[in-house]
Amino acid sequence: MTNRVFVITGAAGSGKTTVRNYLHDKFHMTKVITHTTRKPRDGEKNGVDYYFETKESFPKNHYLESVVYAGNRYGSSYEGLENAWKTSPFACIVLDTAGAITYKQKLGDQAVIIYLKVGDTTELQKRMACRGDNSAMVAKRIHSKEYLRDLEMPEELEGKAYEIVNWDLGKTQRKVDKIVTQYLIEPMG
Ligand SMILES: Nc1nc2c(ncn2[C@@H]2O[C@H](COP(=O)(O)OP(=O)(O)O)[C@@H](O)[C@H]2O)c(=O)[nH]1
Ligand SMILES: Nc1ncnc2c1ncn2[C@@H]1O[C@H](COP(=O)(O)OP(=O)(O)O)[C@@H](O)[C@H]1O
Numbered sequence: 001m002t003n004r005v006f007v008i009t010g011a012a013g014s015g016k017t018t019v020r021n022y023l024h025d026k027f028h029m030t031k032v033i034t035h036t037t038r039k040p041r042d043g044e045k046n047g048v049d050y051y052f053e054t055k056e057s058f059p060k061n062h063y064l065e066s067v068v069y070a071g072n073r074y075g076s077s078y079e080g081l082e083n084a085w086k087t088s089p090f091a092c093i094v095l096d097t098a099g100a101i102t103y104k105q106k107l108g109d110q111a112v113i114i115y116l117k118v119g120d121t122t123e124l125q126k127r128m129a130c131r132g133d134n135s136a137m138v139a140k141r142i143h144s145k146e147y148l149r150d151l152e153m154p155e156e157l158e159g160k161a162y163e164i165v166n167w168d169l170g171k172t173q174r175k176v177d178k179i180v181t182q183y184l185i186e187p188m189g
Pocket of ligand 1: 011
């Protein structure tokens with residue numbers, strides 16, 4: 001089976017981590033853990049949610065791509081992806097839309113992009129608050145240019161990404177199932 005990476009992208013609070021965990025639980029996809037200089041939220045663990053880095057340690061890794069998002073650095077490595085593919089032909093990763101564009105450019109058909117849309121900024125803020133983000137964190141996030149940019153599917157991904165409106169989680173899961181199933185059934189070579 002061809003190695004693939006399912007890239008989940010969208011605005012903060014749109015459900016990327018939730019869908020990534022669903023892909024892991026239902027289809028046994030290996031999660032690619034990315035690196036960040038952001039401080040861990042309550043309950044987040046190093047090596048599980050992210051590799052938490054300092055400003056000094058972050059540049060020491062070898063990145064496939066890296067971005068600045070709301071003032072913090074984030075990056076994903078080739079090694080992380082290659083290691084994930086050693087465990088399973090399907091990997092999943094959560095990226096901002098800039099990262100998703102880079103993955104599509106660099107990996108072509110091996111990158112399957114799923115853009116999650118909520119389309120109601122009040123609902124997004126409510127979901128971030130429900131998740132336990134403090135109000136200062138939410139305010140910083142929603143005023144960042146990256147958050148505002150990621151509210152819409154970027155032009156570069158038009159026709160190259162699946163868009164799912166993540167309103168009813170059950171419906172989202174069924175749409176995700178349909179997408180993944182297409183890649184499970186590959187014609188004999
Ligand atoms: N391009 C890129 N984006 C990343 C990476 N790791 C995380 N992100 C994205 O960075 C943004 C901020 O992530 P986070 O601080 O966890 O906040 P959240 O979106 O509210 O959960 C999200 O859009 C993530 O998808 C990475 O390695 N590369
Ligand atoms: N369809 C949905 N309806 C309501 N709440 C949702 C839905 N999908 C995810 N959530 C919740 O919204 C919050 C933000 O989701 P999360 O997956 O952390 O988003 P992201 O990773 O995109 O920032 C979490 O508390 C999650 O449980």
